[in-house]
Every structure is written in C-alpha cells, then in structure tokens.
Amino acid sequence: MTARPMQSLRVRLVLGLSLTICMVWSGVAIWQFTNMQRELRTLLDDRLIASARMVVGIVQQFQQAELAAAPRASNDALLSVIGRDGVACEVSLVRSEVDILPIARTNNIPDMASAGSAGFGQITKGGKQWRTYVLEDKGVRVATADRLDVRDQLVQTFVRTLVLPFVLALAVILLLTWWMGTRSLRPLQRLREELVQRPPHDPTPVQSGRDVKELAPLVDSLNQLLARMDASMEHERRWTADAAHELRTPLTAIKTHVQVAQLTLAAGNNNASPDKAANALRQAGEGIDHMHATLEQLLQLARVESASAGEARATVGTGIAQAFRLACSQSLQRAENEGIQLPSPPLDAAEIPADPAAWQAIQLPLPPALLACAITNLIDNALRHHQGPAPVSATLRWQADAAGPGTVEVCVRDEGPGLTPAECEQALRRFWRKSSSSPGSGLGLTIVRRIAESAHGTLTLEPAQPGLRARLCLPALAVTSSAAKD
Incomplete structure (x- = not known):
C-alpha cells in the first residue's frame, strides 16, 4: 500500500x-x-x-x-x-x-x-x-x-487598465494570505512542539491550543484520550499486580505440598508416609484446580474488557430467556462438578413474563454469549455461598416503561452469610474475597460489572435477611427490522 x-x-x-x-x-x-x-x-x-x-x-x-x-x-x-x-x-x-x-x-x-x-x-x-x-x-x-x-x-x-490592477492585487493577496496563514497556523506548530517534547507516559493535559476556538475541541479530545490511556495503563498495572498476587498464593501452596510429598516419599520410614504424600499431592491438585479456575476467569475478564465497543450483535426477543435458561443449566452443572452441597431443588428460576411471545418486542445491546456469561457468574456466586434448605432464587424480569422499552432485570438471591453494605461495594473489585478461605477467585462479580457497563447497565449488591441479593439491570431497546430478521 x-x-x-x-x-x-x-x-x-x-x-x-x-x-x-x-x-x-x-x-x-x-x-x-x-x-x-x-x-x-x-x-x-x-x-x-x-x-x-x-x-x-x-x-x-x-x-x-x-x-x-x-x-x-x-x-x-x-x-x-x-x-x-x-x-x-x-x-x-x-x-x-x-x-x-x-x-x-x-x-x-x-x-x-x-x-x-x-x-x-x-x-x-x-x-x-x-x-x-x-x-x-x-x-x-x-x-x-x-x-x-x-x-x-x-x-x-481599457482591458489593460482592468487586468494590470487585478494581477498586482492577486500577487499582493497571495503574499498576504501566505503571511497570515503562517501566523494563523502557529498554534498548531506550538502544539506539535509540545507533543514532541512530552516525555513518554506523561498524562498531564496538553495546554497549547486551548485558547484557540478551532483547536480547543481537538486539544480537549486529545486530553481525554490521554486521560483514558493513563487510566487504561493504570488499570493494566493494577490488573497485573493483582493477578500476580492472586496467582502467587496457589503457586506457593502447590510448591509447598509437592515438596512435602517429595520429602515424605524420600523418607519412607513408616507406614504413614504414603498417606501423607497422597494428602500433600491432593492438596497440590486442589491448588492447581484453584489456579486453573482463576486463570480461566482472568482470560474471561480480559475478553470482556477488550471486546469492541462497536459490536453490533444483540440478544433479541426470546434469545434473552434462552440465555437465562442456559446460564441456569451451566451453573447447576458446574456446581455438581465441583461437589458443592446443594438443597433440593437447588435453584428456583422464574421468567416474568412467562409467555415467550412477550419478549419479541425488545432486545439487549449484548451478544447472547456475554449475557449468559453474566448470569452464569451471578448464579455461580450464589450457589457457592448458599446455605440452608431453601433453593437459590433467580428471576428474569422485563419491566416496561411508558417512555420506552424499559429495562431487563436479573435478580439472584442466596441465603448464605451475606455481606455488609460496605462489603457490597468492595465485592465488585477484582480479587476481593471476604476471607482468604472463601471459595472462588474474586473475579466473578467483576466480570458481571464489566459486562453490565459495556451495555450501559448496572450491577448492585444488597444485603438480604439472610443472604445476598444481586441485581443486574440492563436497558432494553426496541426491536428494529434488521434485528428481527437476524
């Protein structure tokens, strides 16, 4: 090219x-x-x-x-x-x-x-x-x-008297225009010089050109871009530091358990040695599973945060209810594979309205895979911390609005130990867990929040008596003809 x-x-x-x-x-x-x-x-x-x-x-x-x-x-x-x-x-x-x-x-x-x-x-x-x-x-x-x-x-x-002044005036105008253009473009030159002299990773706002009416929007957009880049870099630094800290713990535990097993097998002076080695290897395997789950969620979070903001795909009509049912099925299967003790029935799922035809008028600005991923993480979190004989409650509700299509709300409630209002705010941060012994990696709710923000929605956590209630609210859009065909 x-x-x-x-x-x-x-x-x-x-x-x-x-x-x-x-x-x-x-x-x-x-x-x-x-x-x-x-x-x-x-x-x-x-x-x-x-x-x-x-x-x-x-x-x-x-x-x-x-x-x-x-x-x-x-x-x-x-x-x-x-x-x-x-x-x-x-x-x-x-x-x-x-x-x-x-x-x-x-x-x-x-x-x-x-x-x-x-x-x-x-x-x-x-x-x-x-x-x-x-x-x-x-x-x-x-x-x-x-x-x-x-x-x-x-x-x-007469023609000569008309043409000669025209030629002279044109030459003067060209010179004056060149001179005035040079002076008028000096703010651009100063802006270029400031950007050339700026050190790398300097997030301070650009000052040159802010007093020029035509350049002010460009400089403001440039400063906003610098601010977003600085926030993104800071975000990546925190992400790297948090990920390294979170992965260091299971790696250290795995290394310790493997060394214990090696030492036990090397000694081999009593009958309890095989049992101790097996127990150490079992705990190392649990650490590996925990690290694997953490890596999977880190990759999932990276995919969500790097998703294109201009992605055109949406979840249309009955696809919303289908994503909800798929998320419920995946969460129950995952809980069963992890050996989590669940009541019978483990999950009480409800769709409001229950009529599938009622969903045909709306769509969500999210691909079905991301919608199912968000709901799955909410239900996984509830099943992991749930206690008592009552099932976990999961509700998909469409609340119509007189001014527009309204909102779609996913509400999941468990009856576990719950969180305080202050802990509810902290729980949306990366790698946050109520205690080091708590199950999970502390990324599930962060993934849900990022998916909600990508669709201009919200995720809120509320203390319940007992347990915790999570509300995922997403703005609904009217179905267009092109979306209906898809």
Whole structure:
C-alpha cells in the first residue's frame, strides 16, 4: 500500500483563496468588459450623431448657392468648423436623389462616406473599416465616421487598465494570505512542539491550543484520550499486580505440598508416609484446580474488557430467556462438578413474563454469549455461598416503561452469610474475597460489572435477611427490522 503524499493546510488555504478570487474577479471582469464595450460603442455612436447635427446646424447658416459655386478646396471657413472636434466629416449638397455634391471634407474621412441612406453604416476603404453616420436635413447631407480599429484600441486600453490592477492585487493577496496563514497556523506548530517534547507516559493535559476556538475541541479530545490511556495503563498495572498476587498464593501452596510429598516419599520410614504424600499431592491438585479456575476467569475478564465497543450483535426477543435458561443449566452443572452441597431443588428460576411471545418486542445491546456469561457468574456466586434448605432464587424480569422499552432485570438471591453494605461495594473489585478461605477467585462479580457497563447497565449488591441479593439491570431497546430478521 503506497503512502499518501503529505498535504499542506497553508498551501491549500492560499490556493483555495486565490482560485476563489480569480473566479470572482474573472466573472466581474467579463461582465464589466461586456458592459463597457456596449456603452463605449453607444458613446462613440452618439458622438458621431452629435457631430453631424452640429455641422448641419452650422452649414445651414451659409448660403447654399455660395457653397455650391465655390470650389471645395476654398471652403476654408467651413473646413475649420467641421474639423473642430476631430471627427472625420464630409458635407455634401443634395441636388437630387442621384446628384450629391461634396462641398467640404476632412482629410481623414474616406471617399463616398456620405453615400447610402441616412443613418449608421459601415464601409471599407484602404483596408480599414469605418463606422459612418449620415444625416440629411434641408438639402444638406453630413457624414461623420470613426475607424473601427481605433475603437478596438480603446477597448484594449481599457482591458489593460482592468487586468494590470487585478494581477498586482492577486500577487499582493497571495503574499498576504501566505503571511497570515503562517501566523494563523502557529498554534498548531506550538502544539506539535509540545507533543514532541512530552516525555513518554506523561498524562498531564496538553495546554497549547486551548485558547484557540478551532483547536480547543481537538486539544480537549486529545486530553481525554490521554486521560483514558493513563487510566487504561493504570488499570493494566493494577490488573497485573493483582493477578500476580492472586496467582502467587496457589503457586506457593502447590510448591509447598509437592515438596512435602517429595520429602515424605524420600523418607519412607513408616507406614504413614504414603498417606501423607497422597494428602500433600491432593492438596497440590486442589491448588492447581484453584489456579486453573482463576486463570480461566482472568482470560474471561480480559475478553470482556477488550471486546469492541462497536459490536453490533444483540440478544433479541426470546434469545434473552434462552440465555437465562442456559446460564441456569451451566451453573447447576458446574456446581455438581465441583461437589458443592446443594438443597433440593437447588435453584428456583422464574421468567416474568412467562409467555415467550412477550419478549419479541425488545432486545439487549449484548451478544447472547456475554449475557449468559453474566448470569452464569451471578448464579455461580450464589450457589457457592448458599446455605440452608431453601433453593437459590433467580428471576428474569422485563419491566416496561411508558417512555420506552424499559429495562431487563436479573435478580439472584442466596441465603448464605451475606455481606455488609460496605462489603457490597468492595465485592465488585477484582480479587476481593471476604476471607482468604472463601471459595472462588474474586473475579466473578467483576466480570458481571464489566459486562453490565459495556451495555450501559448496572450491577448492585444488597444485603438480604439472610443472604445476598444481586441485581443486574440492563436497558432494553426496541426491536428494529434488521434485528428481527437476524
């Protein structure tokens, strides 16, 4: 897999802003150019009309007979008038529809400028195109003209005056944007420097960027991540220390019993030696069983705590009651294998509601295996400490709520020695046992609590008279169509 090239926020900012400015200014420039070109042509056409009207008014002050009799070259007075505003102009007298007598003209106007009908026109003379305007009034015809290439030069001059400031402004904007982007990204640089200089395993919150509105959420998320990592590392340190301490005791006992058996068998000087060796080996075997059970629960706890929070599987409908029944069956089988003395019947299990169809409307955000594991650990703990002739009570109850699907509660009660309110809080910690001689490894309730927390539920222990009551409450969810299909 090829690595993606690194991208620069500063370069993207400058290029994005430059592209935006170019697009906006280009649109404005095109609109201004089109509008300017139309208005400039209208202005020059109006100039031709105004010049023609002015010349007609002046020519009409002369006597037409005198103008017609005088040679065209001798009309100096008239030439000075029509060439005053610099517009190419030709003055003619109209004698008939086909007889037009030019009487004065400027040197920069093409021949036959006054030919054709009145109004605007276009002629080509000497390879140049001209825009003409012809005005006829009381026998006097005046033609004014402009060269189209001169008009185009005016448009090009305007375009240059428009483009040059744009290019200069764009260059200045790029420089200013680069400078401002560099200054604006300095908090990121300070954040990077602080993270580079931070020693390993330093959980203190990051300070750089907390005063920048855009960086504050990122820094807060980073600090939360550091806090979770520190809590996880501390959790692992405690877990390792507790596990090592818990496993050291059975290992020491196993080693002691094996040494006793070895010494007894080595001596072999009386008839009681085989019995003492067998007893030592039996106690070593019990220690091995205890250590094996502890390791199994440690692995189970590790699997629960490392389970993905985004696991999509859930226990739907009748699967909730099935997991409850499976847990009851597994706990009874395990108690029988361990030789625990139980009353008859050992377990009183109840499902409320008892109708399987009533469970179809809800689901629990837990895989069936984890749900069964939690219930199994609760019942195992109750059977291990139970005393008296009454059976252990286990109840699965769905409590509906008007605001939603409600909660599913698993309640397990035994009639053993019980716990005080303070001990009930301590019992949820890892490896806690009421006494060193108490059965179990002290991990069962911890596993149940972690499973409950993964589903946003709770586990509470309450002293009962007699015994102990454990309540596992899990929030129920409405069954979706996809979950129903599964």
